[in-house]
Amino acid sequence: DIVMTQSPDSLAVSLGERATINCKSSQSVLSSSNSENYLGWYQQKPGQPPKLLIYWASTRESGVPDRFSGSGSGTDFTLTISSLQAEDVAVYYCQQYSRPPYTFGQGTKLEI
Amino acid sequence: QVLLVESGGAVVRPGGSLRLSCAASGFSFRTYGMHWVRQAPGKGLEWVAFIRYDGTNKYYADSVRGRFTISRDDSQNTLYLQMNSLRSEDTALYYCAKGRGYGDYVAAEYWGQGTLVTVSS
Numbered sequence: 001d002i003v004m005t006q007s008p009d010s011l012a013v014s015l016g017e018r019a020t021i022n023c024k025s026s027q028s029v030l031s032s033s034n035s036e037n038y039l040g041w042y043q044q045k046p047g048q049p050p051k052l053l054i055y056w057a058s059t060r061e062s063g064v065p066d067r068f069s070g071s072g073s074g075t076d077f078t079l080t081i082s083s084l085q086a087e088d089v090a091v092y093y094c095q096q097y098s099r100p101p102y103t104f105g106q107g108t109k110l111e112i
Numbered sequence: 113q114v115l116l117v118e119s120g121g122a123v124v125r126p127g128g129s130l131r132l133s134c135a136a137s138g139f140s141f142r143t144y145g146m147h148w149v150r151q152a153p154g155k156g157l158e159w160v161a162f163i164r165y166d167g168t169n170k171y172y173a174d175s176v177r178g179r180f181t182i183s184r185d186d187s188q189n190t191l192y193l194q195m196n197s198l199r200s201e202d203t204a205l206y207y208c209a210k211g212r213g214y215g216d217y218v219a220a221e222y223w224g225q226g227t228l229v230t231v232s233s
Contacts, residue, residue, distance in 0.1 A: 095157075102171070104149075
């Protein structure tokens with residue numbers, strides 16, 4: 001199974017500052033057939049289901065603010081929030097869907 | 113708009129069985145793969161199972177393989193999770209989620225609100 005490891009486990013960032021969350025997979029999630037990275041990022045606010053923010057490692061889901069961006073390839077990925085807003089307080093998860101079981105990282109709690 | 117409504121959660125004794133349902137609307141259910149994902153109280157997300165849009169491929173987490181079965185009824189726009197031999201560690205909020213695309217390798221695009229399963233004697 002592919003193990004997903006996020007860092008840090010928690011993060012405190014000031015309003016308007018940049019937040020960076022890392023995700024590392026134990027095996028590459030880059031497809032040789034289409035050159036896509038099978039990696040998604042999710043946001044979960046308290047009491048709510050998760051919300052897909054980013055898929056294919058760097059493609060923003062419709063309606064997601066452009067302050068959210070994803071980068072990386074192969075085994076190392078990053079979610080960046082360029083200018084933190086109060087509504088961004090949440091737990092963020094990465095997930096690989098390259099190879100079942102489609103494992104999640106342990107989550108990163110983002111606070112102000 | 114896409115709507116996913118899970119049901120069937122309950123309190124069940126260890127060793128018991130339960131069937132969860134997920135009623136889907138607002139999209140062409142038969143053309144999308146579907147996931148089950150769970151979250152134990154105060155814990156992170158754990159992917160549980162996936163079924164391809166046509167039901168031909170099904171995948172499971174190691175922790176549930178052989179005990180849980182994912183299925184779908186396209187005539188009823190409903191996804192199911194049959195859960196047998198339940199253990200205390202299966203206690204969680206169970207979400208269904210629509211795959212982002214019709215293939216096997218898709219992110220979980222839209223999520224329901226979840227249904228709570230508690231395994232306790």
